[in-house]
Amino acid sequence: MRIFIRCDGGTKIGTGHILRQLMIAKELKKRLPFSKVEFLMKNIPEGVERVKKEGFFVKTLPQEIDLLSESKLIFDYLKDREPDLLIVDILNTSEEYIKLLKSLGTKIVSFDDHSEGKHFADLRFNILELGEETPASNLFEGPEYVTLNPIYAKYHDEEKEIKEEAKRVLITFGGSDPGNLTNKVLKALKEVNKKLEVSVVIGFAFPYIEELEKRVKDFSHEVKVYKNVSAEEMAEFMFESDVGIGAGGLTQYEFACVGLPGIIICEEVEHQEKLANWFEERGVFINLGRGREVSEDVIRRVLMDLLRNHARRKEMSLKGKALCDGRGLERTVNKILEVLGLHTYKV
Numbered sequence: 001m002r003i004f005i006r007c008d009g010g011t012k013i014g015t016g017h018i019l020r021q022l023m024i025a026k027e028l029k030k031r032l033p034f035s036k037v038e039f040l041m042k043n044i045p046e047g048v049e050r051v052k053k054e055g056f057f058v059k060t061l062p063q064e065i066d067l068l069s070e071s072k073l074i075f076d077y078l079k080d081r082e083p084d085l086l087i088v089d090i091l092n093t094s095e096e097y098i099k100l101l102k103s104l105g106t107k108i109v110s111f112d113d114h115s116e117g118k119h120f121a122d123l124r125f126n127i128l129e130l131g132e133e134t135p136a137s138n139l140f141e142g143p144e145y146v147t148l149n150p151i152y153a154k155y156h157d158e159e160k161e162i163k164e165e166a167k168r169v170l171i172t173f174g175g176s177d178p179g180n181l182t183n184k185v186l187k188a189l190k191e192v193n194k195k196l197e198v199s200v201v202i203g204f205a206f207p208y209i210e211e212l213e214k215r216v217k218d219f220s221h222e223v224k225v226y227k228n229v230s231a232e233e234m235a236e237f238m239f240e241s242d243v244g245i246g247a248g249g250l251t252q253y254e255f256a257c258v259g260l261p262g263i264i265i266c267e268e269v270e271h272q273e274k275l276a277n278w279f280e281e282r283g284v285f286i287n288l289g290r291g292r293e294v295s296e297d298v299i300r301r302v303l304m305d306l307l308r309n310h311a312r313r314k315e316m317s318l319k320g321k322a323l324c325d326g327r328g329l330e331r332t333v334n335k336i337l338e339v340l341g342l343h344t345y346k347v
Contacts, residue, residue, distance in 0.1 A: 001035035007089040010044035015175030093117025143324040149231035153326030160259040166242035175203030188296035248272030256320030
């Protein structure tokens with residue numbers, strides 16, 4: 001079984017697609033131990049190195065390349081390699097792009113493709129723009145199919161304590177935080193007149209470390225900074241915290257799964273705002289919109305109101321856990337195996 005995965009990630013564009021596909025790749029290797037899994041990625045150093053570090057071969061593509069040229073480059077690379085499966089995790093493909101690659105005789109699975117190419121995939125997953133797709137027999141979407149590390153299912157099954165006296169705040173904006181929202185939130189929290197215990201988690205592609213270190217030295221609350229934590233450590237941070245402040249991407253599903261009440265501040269990406277609105281409409285999080293537009297005063301005020309409101313935090317926690325059980329990775333890989341005509345696990 002020859003499996004190829006097309007995705008990108010790095011400091012400027014974020015790392016969520018890479019981390020998702022690494023989890024899927026590992027699960028496929030676990031279920032299909034004799035398969036060969038290879039990544040196809042634009043040559044963005046921090047993203048490529050992250051995938052290589054996990055033991056996968058990466059075929060690099062030029063950073064500056066148009067969609068049609070990219071599809072021809074991939075076609076030429078794959079035509080003698082007899083691919084059984086091509087996973088495409090990029091946001092906007094074209095009909096021509098997918099049709100050319102399908103002519104190789106491979107099954108194609110797309111993730112969060114927001115353009116016309118998605119209609120020609122054999123299997124589609126939509127996690128980031130919920131409620132906007134026309135239902136189809138090969139489309140699976142929503143929290144049921146979000147691919148979280150299995151450790152989140154463990155914490156989902158445990159009862160999270162929602163404390164009357166809330167002071168533990170978790171700040172995490174993914175692997176890169178392109179908008180430098182971590183430092184903006186810390187600046188806002190410095191003036192909070194309540195003693196806080198703050199945990200800051202930054203990822204492997206975070207570029208603002210010097211500013212963060214300077215800000216922490218002059219911080220008025222207890223603050224600890226963690227870098228490149230494991231999924232197990234991150235899930236524990238979320239489980240032990242009273243409130244989380246994070247971006248509008250896949251982190252929201254992690255917060256919801258463990259029952260962490262959250263304040264969401266979006267990076268400059270349209271789908272983040274859409275997903276954050278979806279969660280806010282269901283009473284799971286407070287969405288402050290795009291980070292560039294929200295003031296530090298608003299961040300500070302909303303956090304203090306939420307820390308004081310035990311009933312609201314309790315309600316948010318229960319609603320989040322009701323939406324996401326953390327078992328989406330198994331369901332997603334089951335659907336992929338079904339498309340390949342292979343045996344699946346019961347979830």
